[in-house]
Amino acid sequence: MRGKSGVSPALTRNGVPLPGGEPDHPHRACLQLLSWLAGKGSPSMRRRLLTVALLCVVSLSAPSTASATHNPADAAAGWLARQLVDGDHVEVDFGGVKYPDQGATIDAVFAFAAARASDDHTDRAIAWLARPEIAAGYLGTDGESYAGAHAKLLLAAQVTGKNPAAFAGVDLPAGLRGLLTPSGRFSDRSAFGDFSNAFTQSLALLALDRTSAGAPAAAVDFLVGTQCPDGGFPLSFGVTPCVSDVDSTALVTQALRATGKNLDAQEGLTWLTGVQAANGGFGVGTAAPNANSTGLAGQALRSGGRLLAAAKAKSFLRGLQVGCTAPAGNRGAIAYDASGFDPSTAGRATAQGVLGLAGVGLANLHAGGRHDAPVLTCP
Secondary structure (H helix, E strand, O other), rough: OOOOOOOOOOOOOOOOOOOOOOOHHHHHHHHHHEEEEEEOOOOOHHHHHHHHHHHHHHHHHHOOOOEOOOOHHHHHHHHHHOOOOOOEEEEEEEOOEEEEEHHHHHHHHHHHHOOOOOOOHHHHHHHHHHOOOHHHHHHHHOEEEEEEHHHHHHHHHHHOOOHHEEOOOEOOHHHHHHEEEOOOOOOOOOOOOOOOOHHHHHHHHHHHHOOOOOOOHHHHHHHOOOOOOOOOOOOOOOOOOOOOHHHHHHHHHHOOOOHHOHHHHHHHHHHHHHHHOOOOOOOOOOHHHHHHHHHHHHHHHHOOHHHHHHHHHHHHHHHHHHOOOOHHHHHHOOOOOOOOOOHHHHHHHHHHHHHHHHHOOOOOOOOOOOOOOOOOOOO
């Protein structure tokens, strides 16, 4: 989602020793089994055991086939799954150097859950996020502690059915609650300043509302108090004049509905419908509509009961989806805007666009569904 992605330049797959070393490659494991079995037991027993081992090799060598789909959300989730590095995470490029992007990886997990597709990749992504060195690089180290990262990772753990109190060796709910200030704002503890914003606060409320203790009332009241006079919500807190923001309002309304502030949420949804473009899209400020803002707004509208506006947003997103006339490798992706497919922006645009296509709110998001990464059906 928009904002800091939690990139940790010092952490790479091969730059950090893994506990217990790298796992053995499955094919190599099968071949080792073959070698070991060749000298064991009677000839008849060896033949039976070797047959089992050979089946192991054959099954791993057989190419996996993804099912075809007409469903736009499924097709988008399938394309997104195939972009994951090593099948389990997103990377970002800074100056020609690639770094793991935990925040964007969580966006992909949310997209898979919303579409109820690519669930195998959900499992692999959350396992990657649960690696202690990966989680630590996102949450903060050496005295640093980031509220947005705690909230987003906590919600990801909950969506995927993991124990958030022992995720990557961290008690995520306790860590997030520890960043609650007396004002009710969840704030970063950092030498670089406090970058918490409406996304941070909304994700924190959505995640903590799923816990037995619930979301702190002071935190809910703080978020309500940030509402602009026109009914929308700003990205940054304490800025004058108050300027409503599409992406922020989409997240805030979902958090407020989840925590019992439906009237305030409905005012935000009304503001969203008022700034929706004629083609169904949403943009940032006066900018042209884009898939990211439209995906978030469409999700909020659909889960908030604004069905006509949500349908218009979905139609806009479908118009940005790459179809059968494009190269096969791009089909199913969602372009950022009307300028067309751009690999540098399509990943995040697709992840957030899926939310608008599926329409499942963050408060009701749960992983599951089809295991494969579907491909768009083409003639």
